[in-house]
Amino acid sequence: MAQGLGEVSGTLLDQRTRQPLPFANVVLLRLSDSTLVAHTQTAENGSFALNNLALGRYVVRAEALGYQVVRRSATLEAAAPVVRVGEWLALPTVVQLGSVVVQGEKAAVVNELGKITLHVDKDLTSAGGTAADVLQKVPSVAVDDNGQISLRGNASVTLYLDGRPAPPNLRLDQLPASRLETIEVITNPGAQYAAQGTGGIINLVQKKQDKPGWNGDALVTIGTRDKYTASLSGNRQVGKLNVSGSADGLSNRFYGSSSLRQVATVNGRTIRTDQTGASTRLQTSHSLRLGVEYTFSDEQRVGLTAQYYAQDFRTTQDFATRLAQDSYPSYLLRNQNAEADNLYGSRFSGTYRRTWAAAPGRALTASASYYLDGGTVMPQQRVLEGPAGYPLGARQQLLDVTIQMPSVQVDYVHPLDKQRRWEAGVKTDALVTAGTSDYAVQSTPGGEFFRQDAGSYRYTYRQLIPQAYGAYQHKSEMWEYQAGLRAEFTGLSAQVLPTGSARQRILNVFPSATVARTLPHDQRLQLSYSRRVNRPNFLQIIPLPIYSDARNYVVGNTNLRPEYVHVGELGHQLTWRAMTLSTTLFGRLASQSIQSLRTIDTVATRRSGQPGFITRTSYANFGRTASYGVELSLTQPVTKWWKLTANGSCYRNQVASFTGSGTRAGFTGSAYLLNQFSPTKTLALQLSGHYRAPLVVPQGRILAVYGVDVALRQRLFHDRAALTLRVSDVFNTRRQYTQLAADGLVTDIRTKYETHVGYLGFSWFLGTRKAASTIEDQPQGDKGGIGG
Known part of the structure; x- marks a missing residue:
């Protein structure tokens, strides 16, 4: 040659x-x-x-x-x-598989090196559910009963909504799954992404219709025992103008049960608390989203988006409490905890993008967004019955909060030649919140609540994070290299009257690097490293007590500092015919690790004047933690009508002991198996199961969680409609069991929310939108480049 x-x-x-x-x-x-x-x-x-x-x-x-x-x-x-x-x-793609025809289908889960994408429409086992339900299906992601997300056992995960940091009060159990297009999980982001989130970034991408002409879809789902969701989305594109919109709402009622067992030693006395109860949660929400995009030319376009939402959350828990102290007779109480949340929010964003046809790859993107969220949260605790002389009545806390989050960002990509490019960007994120917390007491059942100065607060919190990054990328025939550096300054001030204040001024740099090698036979090997940070949120810092029930409260720590972590990954991906196998070795080493701790508040116990004790949950930095392990993902067609997707992880999790000396460690992991069947041309069936192994925490451990889901979809009227039936947690096995231990305190918490639910949904598609099938046999496309 x-x-x-x-x-x-x-x-x-x-x-x-x-x-x-x-x-x-x-x-x-x-x-x-x-x-x-x-x-x-x-x-x-x-x-x-x-x-x-x-x-x-x-x-x-x-x-x-x-x-x-x-x-x-x-x-x-x-x-x-x-x-x-x-x-x-x-x-x-148009692939004929016997009697099954698939046109342009995406896989339910696409696993690339350093990035996992779940296409929500393809996951039938989430129909009628919420974003929390969908996230349970993402490999190595766990969502507990309180909506707390963890990735590979790390709870410091940054949530994005449409590529921008989500507001702090975003409730995943109030975000309908029907509103989402995809969920992207980036386990080791590069310099182009904000450094916040030691566990990684999860980006929730909402649906956006942008096809020519009129297009859209409508969905209605009903579930057993009062569960309803509905959504409508569509667009109209004429020439260079595209107008899109969506509206959705949900009303879900869930039932559950819980138990609490605590044994404490206070001032030489052994006190035992036993609680058992039943709960009801009613969640309602609605949202409206409008978007306009105009393309001036092939090189310039601009887009504007506005969204409004309102959420209402009501929960009631009735339970019996037995208090026993040494050899004294025990007390039996009947209690009720209730919470009413009324939240609202509006979001506005605009984006301008400029490219150059004469210089492929050159691009300038500028965007700005503004979030305004607010509302009230009112937890209430009542003592309905007790022994003679025991004080009855109630207490409540009314939290009124407003959150503003403006953000501006500019990114520029410049190719040096066909193989090299550099990019840079600047960004500023701000968060301003102010609110009040009014504490009130009801002295007699059914009587008036009286505000108490002791226990009532006013607070303000301001955070400003200016950022800048630069990255260089080089591609050769078989190699790709990228190196980046991100600088972020954190300035925050918080004040809670009358208890205290906090102030931080921190400048940090966060390096990242990736090396990738293309191997013969459609293989790819990639090594990446990044340094990231977990900044405490404002509720973890401000000394504002929030009462979760009559005997427990949560309060921030003004001395809490950011947690820093070094993350490394070595990934290999093999594509052979229709099979894709991804293997990732990962490790993370954190310093100043942030942990939550539950202890006995002896002062509050003494002041309460009641039998039993009061516990306090707060946060502290606990030295170094580490985890390392392996993650596997396999996509394999078994037959023409059966496709298998399997994900699993196994890693060693090490955390600092709550006593401040020594460590606690153990092996844990997760497994997820998705079977997709197409027995006929228009019928699709999915059967999935997941398992999360026990996890070590500073004060104890969280036991295993597992369950099985099944769903089927029948396409109707030449793919103009679809009927979906699904049953979540078929065997009703999902529950959370936590065991904690501190100095003089042992706690067992068991929670079981209603997870065994049947859903029936009907979808209607307009324009070029069609009902999705579930067997995919098409090129895998982009295997994932550098930088996410």
Whole structure:
């Protein structure tokens, strides 16, 4: 083969819509033996270029997710060393599998190196559920009964909503799954992402209709025992203007049970508390979202989005409490805890994007957003019955809060040549919140509540985080390199009257680096590193007591400092025919680890004047913690009508002991298995199961959680409609069991919410929207580049 410098370039487009296909894989193979010679990805405008090529005969192949593979030959000669493909058209995938026809389908779970994407529409076992239900299906992600998210056992996870940090009061159990398009989990983000979140980033991407003409869908779902959801979304695109909108609402009632066992030693006395109870939760919410996007030209476009939501959350827990002290007779009480949350929010955002056709890959993006959230939260505790002389009545806390979150961001990407580029960006995030906490007591049952100055507070909290980053990327035939550095300044001030204040001024730099190697036979090896931070949220810092029940309260710690972590991953991905296998070795080492602790408040116990004791939950920095392990993901068609997706992780989790000396460690992990069946042309069935192993925490451990879900979908009226039936937690096994131990305190907490629920949903599709099937057999598309 003669030596020289040749080039192959072109633009990959959708054959039907003529829209560009960004981030598609383009590879160059030697014609004689199919050896991989070079590869690249298409830019935002679908363009690509392979240069510095030896002269000879080649095959150019392009793969985009949901499209047929396209190939063409290219001969580079001394007289014509440059081949310009021009507009290269790709058809959406149409695969005939017996009696099953699949057109342009995406997999339910796409596992790339460093990134996992779940397509919500493809996960039938989440129909009628919420974002919390969907996240339970994401590999290595766990959501407890309180909505706390953890990734690989780490609870410091940053939530994004449409690519921007989500407001602090976002409730996942109030966000309908029907509102979401995808969920992206980025386990080791690069410098392009904010450094907050030692566990990683989870981006919730809401549906956005952008197809030509009129398009949309409507969904109504009913569940057993008073559970209802409905959503409507659509768009109208005419020429360069696209207008989209969506509306949704839910009303769900859940029943549950709980038990609490505590044994404490206070001032030489042994006190035992036993509580058993039943609870009811009523969740209602509605949301309206409008978006406008205008394309000035192929190089410039602008978009505006506005959203409003309102949420109402009511919970009532009736339980019996038995208090026993040494050899004295025990007390039997009948209690009731209630909470009423009324929350609202509005969000506005705008984006401008500029690209240059003459310089593929060059892009300028500017965006601004403003979140305004607020509302009231009112927990209340009542003593309904007790022994003679025991004080009856109630107490309540009314929290009134307003949260403002403005943000501005500018990013610029500049290619130096076909193989190298650099990018940089600046961003400023702010959070301002102010509120009141009024404590009131009801001296007699049914009487008036009287505000108490002792226990009532006013607070303000301000946080400003200016940031800047720069990154450099280089691609060669077989290697990719990226290095980045991010600088972030944290300035916060908090004041709670009359208890205290907090102030922090911290400047940090966060390096990141990735090296990737393309191997023969569609394999990829990637090594990445990043340094990240977990900043305490304002409720973890401000000294504002929040009463969870009559005998427990939570309060922040003004001395709490950020937690820092070093994260490393080594991943390998193999694609062979229709099978994809991903393996990731990961490790994380954290310093100043933030942990929550429950202890006995001896002062509050003495002041209460009641039998029993009062516990206090707060936060502290506890030295170093570490975890390391392996994560596997396999996607494999078993037959023409059966596809299997399996995910699993096993890792050693080490945390600092609550006593401040020594560590606690143990092996844990998770497993998820999804079976997708297509027994007929229009019927799809999914059967999934998940298991989360026991997890070590500073004061004890959280026991295993597991369950099985099943769902089926029947497509109707030539794919214009679909009927979905699903049953969650078929065997009713999901429950949370936590064991804690502190100095003089042992606590067992068992919680069982209603998870065994049946749902029936009906969807209607307009325009080009169609009911999704579930068997996919198409090119895997982009295997994931560097930087997320």
